[in-house]
Amino acid sequence: MDLTERLAPVGLDDVVIEDPFWSPKIDRTIETLLSQYEKLEAYGTIGNFRIAAGIEEGSFRGPCFMDSDAYKWLEAVSYTFYRRRDSELEEKAGYLVGLIRGAQADDGYIDTYITINGRLRYTDLESVHELYCAGHLIEAAVAHFSATSKRDLLEVGIKAADNIYRHFIEGGRAGVPGHEEIELALVRLYRLTGDGRYFELARVFIDIRGTEEVSFTRCPDDTGKQKDRHACGQRYFQNHVPITALTEVTGHAVRALYYNCGVTDVYLETGDEKYGGPLGAMWENMVTKRMHITGGVGSLINGESFGADYELPNEHTYNETCAQIASIFWNHRMAQTGADSRYHDIVELTLYNGFLSGISLDGKKYFYPNPLKSSGRHERSEWFQCACCPPNMARLFASLGQYIYGTSRGTIFVNQFIGGRASIRLPGTGTVGLLQEGEYPRYGEVRFTVGISHPAAFTIALRKPAWLEKYTIEINGKRHLNFQVEKGYISIMREWKDKDTIAFVMAIRPVLMSCHRRVTGNAHHCAVAFGPFVYCLEQIDNPGADLFDIRIDPDDIRFGIDDEKSLSDGIPAISFNARIDTGDTPLYYALRKMNHTHKKIRARAVPYYAWNNRGKGKMLVWIPLIS
Ligand code: FUB
Ligand code: ZN
Numbered sequence: 150m151d152l153t154e155r156l157a158p159v160g161l162d163d164v165v166i167e168d169p170f171w172s173p174k175i176d177r178t179i180e181t182l183l184s185q186y187e188k189l190e191a192y193g194t195i196g197n198f199r200i201a202a203g204i205e206e207g208s209f210r211g212p213c214f215m216d217s218d219a220y221k222w223l224e225a226v227s228y229t230f231y232r233r234r235d236s237e238l239e240e241k242a243g244y245l246v247g248l249i250r251g252a253q254a255d256d257g258y259i260d261t262y263i264t265i266n267g268r269l270r271y272t273d274l275e276s277v278h279e280l281y282c283a284g285h286l287i288e289a290a291v292a293h294f295s296a297t298s299k300r301d302l303l304e305v306g307i308k309a310a311d312n313i314y315r316h317f318i319e320g321g322r323a324g325v326p327g328h329e330e331i332e333l334a335l336v337r338l339y340r341l342t343g344d345g346r347y348f349e350l351a352r353v354f355i356d357i358r359g360t361e362e363v364s365f366t367r368c369p370d371d372t373g374k375q376k377d378r379h380a381c382g383q384r385y386f387q388n389h390v391p392i393t394a395l396t397e398v399t400g401h402a403v404r405a406l407y408y409n410c411g412v413t414d415v416y417l418e419t420g421d422e423k424y425g426g427p428l429g430a431m432w433e434n435m436v437t438k439r440m441h442i443t444g445g446v447g448s449l450i451n452g453e454s455f456g457a458d459y460e461l462p463n464e465h466t467y468n469e470t471c472a473q474i475a476s477i478f479w480n481h482r483m484a485q486t487g488a489d490s491r492y493h494d495i496v497e498l499t500l501y502n503g504f505l506s507g508i509s510l511d512g513k514k515y516f517y518p519n520p521l522k523s524s525g526r527h528e529r530s531e532w533f534q535c536a537c538c539p540p541n542m543a544r545l546f547a548s549l550g551q552y553i554y555g556t557s558r559g560t561i562f563v564n565q566f567i568g569g570r571a572s573i574r575l576p577g578t579g580t581v582g583l584l585q586e587g588e589y590p591r592y593g594e595v596r597f598t599v600g601i602s603h604p605a606a607f608t609i610a611l612r613k614p615a616w617l618e619k620y621t622i623e624i625n626g627k628r629h630l631n632f633q634v635e636k637g638y639i640s641i642m643r644e645w646k647d648k649d650t651i652a653f654v655m656a657i658r659p660v661l662m663s664c665h666r667r668v669t670g671n672a673h674h675c676a677v678a679f680g681p682f683v684y685c686l687e688q689i690d691n692p693g694a695d696l697f698d699i700r701i702d703p704d705d706i707r708f709g710i711d712d713e714k715s716l717s718d719g720i721p722a723i724s725f726n727a728r729i730d731t732g733d734t735p736l737y738y739a740l741r742k743m744n745h746t747h748k749k750i751r752a753r754a755v756p757y758y759a760w761n762n763r764g765k766g767k768m769l770v771w772i773p774l775i776s
Contacts, residue, residue, distance in 0.1 A: 150425040152417070154487040156555035156562055159573050161231045161296075164550035168568035169588055170718055171549060177512045178546045179235045182226055184513065185539055186241050188532040194219050195245065201261040202251030209265040212535050214278035214328070216261050219245060220285035221540035223302065227292040228547035246293070246302050249286070257308030259286065271316055275327035275363045275386070280354075283309050284330035291337045303341075310338055314346050323353050325363050325388055329404050332411025333478075336418065348418065355412055355424075359383075359391035385452050393423050396430040398439055398455050402447025402467075403537075405455065406475030413482040425486070432483060434458075435476075436495055442662060442676055442770065443506070443683050443757055444499030445519050447472035459667040463522035463771055470507035470516055470538040473499050474545050481552055484564065488557065490637025493564040494615040496552060500565075501590065501681040505758035508542055510717045515539045521757075521770040525688070528765050554583070560608040562638060566595045566653075578605050581645075590680040591719050593620070593655030604646045610638035611653050616680060619656040625649055655680075659708040659723050661701070664771070674771035675701055677723055677754050679710075684723055684754035688766035690714075691752055694729040696767040699752055700775040701727055709751075716759045727752035728775055745776060 166172055189195050193210025198219065200207045209215075226242045229235070253259040260279045263270055271279060290306025293299065313331070317323045326332075335351035338344070363386050383389040385400040387408050398405050409431060416424035438458040440446050445468030448456045453469055456462075477499050484492035507516050514529035517538055532539065550569070555562040558576045566589040573581045582600025589595050597609070613620070613634060622629045622639065629651075632641045641651065657680040664671035677684040688696045706725045714722035732745035760768050 150416075150422070150429045150486055152420045152425075152486060154557055155417070156485050156488060156557050158481070158485060158551050159554035159556065159571055161228060161548060161550045163573065164553055164569060164571045165232070166550050166553075166567055166569040170590065170720075171567050173718065174512070175232065175546050175549060178225065178543055179229055179233065179238055181512050181539075181546075182222065182229065182238055182543055183235075183241075185222055185543060188536065188539075189219055189222060192532065192534070192536065194536075195248065197261040197265065198245070198248035198252045201259075201264040202248055204248075204251065207265075209262055213262040213276075214282055214537075216259075216282040217278065217285040217330075218536050218540050219249070220282065220289040221537075221544055224285070224289040224292045225540060225543035225547045227289065227296040228544060230296040231550070232547075242293075246305075249305055250301065253305050253308060257310075257312030259283070259305065259309050271322070271324075274324045278328050280313070280326040280331040281328040283313060284332070284334035287331075287334035287338050291334075291341050294341070306338065307342070310335065310347055310350070314350050318346070318350060318353065323357050325358050325361060325386065326354055327363065327386065328401075329354075329358075329387070329408035329411060333407060333414055336411065336414035339418075348415075351411060352415055355392060355408075355415055358386070358408070359388050359394070363388050385454065392427055395427040396434065397458075398431050398435045398446075401452055401454050402472035403453070403469060403475050406446070406472060406479050409479045410475070410482055413479065413486070417482070417485055428483065428486075432479075432492075436491070440476075440495075441466070441468060441503070441521060442664070442678075443468070443502035443519070443521060444473060444476065444495060445503040445521070446476050450518070459665060459669075461668050461670070463670055464520055464524065466518070466520050468503060468519040468521075470504070470519060471541050473503040473507065473519070474538075474541045477504060477545065477552075484555065488560075488562060488610065488636045488638055490612045491615070493552075493612050494637070497565060497614065497681050500552075502683045502757050504542075504545065506760065507538060510759060510762045515542065516761075521685075523761075523766075523768040525765050525767045527761065527768075529761060553585075560610050560640070562610045562612070563597070564612050566590070566612075568595075575607060578607050581605075581607070588719070589655075590657065590682065591721070593657040593680065595653045595655070597651040597653070599645045599647065599649045599651075601645060601647050604644050606642070606644045608640050608642040609645070609651065610635075610640045611651075613637055613639050614655070614681065616660075616678065617655050621652075621654045623650075623652040623654070626652075659684075659710070659725070661703055661706065671771045673774050673776075675703065675774060676770050676772065677708075677725070679721075679723055679756075682720065683757045683770060685757045685760050685768050685770045686752060686754050686772060687760055687763070687768050689763050690722070690755060691750070693750055694748075696769055698730045699727050699750075699769075699772060700730050700747065701725070701752075701772050702775045711753065714753065714755075716755055716762060720756050720759070722753050722755050724751050724753045726750075727772075730776075747775065 199205035287306040290302045294303040332351045335347045339347040448466045480492045480495045553565045571583045584598040587595040662676040709724040711722040728747035
């Protein structure tokens, strides 16, 4: 990789989403956050801060990283301020900021688990999540200040970072944080404050990983179940080799991908190829060998971790919602290293599938793991003892605006097709307004209108989605052929005038997807996709057969798009010809004596993200082909 063509994201303050698919989900975030606050109270997260602040008696509740959920919640609340201010939410956020200030020691240290339990600070770096929590505090502090200009939470974040700097750098006690997150947060703080100590600290935490052994055996939590992760060894922590020798994504998926976010941030700041090479190799490894068709990553339940190459089980898979979110965070950063549509292809794939499946259609229940097959036991919950995923979802919904556009000198990149208005500062040109409209991804026509005070020559580069085969471009209503596709972007260079329009018309149609032969569980199976969406079968839509008896004959499929069967938000159900295998065979039998009979049916699939919204039942993404 090299950084000659770096892309700068267009930030939240310059983008307003007005989109038929996403706006209702984003607007719902305020309600979601209010209900999450109740859970943070009910499960003790906020109470821990009251106890640590000395205004309530009691003992610590929850896993050792409970504080992080409050910080992620505050970060999400801060992002909502760009769109709509809600007095109830602001009042609750203000109260929580006050508690956090009260829970911070005079020297800047803050961690309610350590304070309430009277444990020694920074002595169990590997298991206790002090630096993970501090990272989330710093992210919340940066977001809160950027959205409100209020310094109260920022001061807490700065004091905490200073405390960490004194202990680990000035005290010469640098060690390997057990759960990455602090690295990326310190770079954010450095970018906001310009204080190079935070960048130095981030780099030390990145470079030390893999150079000294971590003696981690268990994570202390209040469930009494000590999670023995020793079996995962140093790989669990991405600590088996230094960053320079990493070529694969390994171990605990959220840890691995938060780490990669921090490494990418440091790479973006330094251009040091000792980071660029490993990042490129890990990215290739993840998306070509260790990622589900839904964008789901971290396929193994054991250790919440990445599996080996092609180890992608469907039913007994993990795909923690946080890992999908971390993948989006990382791909968004990788996209900043240079124009290459593949990064935002993964952002899109993950957003519309593995990420969205993490929340119910009404926004009230969450998945922690996201399997691709269910025998009917899997169901979303209102909350979890380990509640990392729900506030993580909220912060991504509330900050979605920053994933849509990027700029480099002379080019505006359209990375995501999410409608709304943007005011884009284009280096060398000035400010360009861009209105994006359409009903993507139900329909493939996306229209752009340029707003500019004087005619100017620059390029508008539209990401050509990986799934797209046929498309046309129109400028001011006329078919336009004078464009180039470079690194997956359709680049239109011309002198743009005020009110010029572009229509990007993509043919979206259902397709059958296949899988690499080495994913043994998917051999002789196929999946249904429609634009960026992966579909699944649910038992409730296919009442005439046991779902697991359904087979597909790829030569007789005849897809239908059933808009009237849409579950919500306008994304249709897809119907197709299928067979039910009614063969009555013993458990094992000689292949040549096979006695399969098939009954023809019309099967119906719904978008994967929308499954399990009508009660429990069987679900299937990869459907067997007829034998
Ligand atoms: O350890 C903190 C968080 O809890 C991790 O990121 C999640 O995977 C869950 O284990
Ligand atoms: Zn999670």
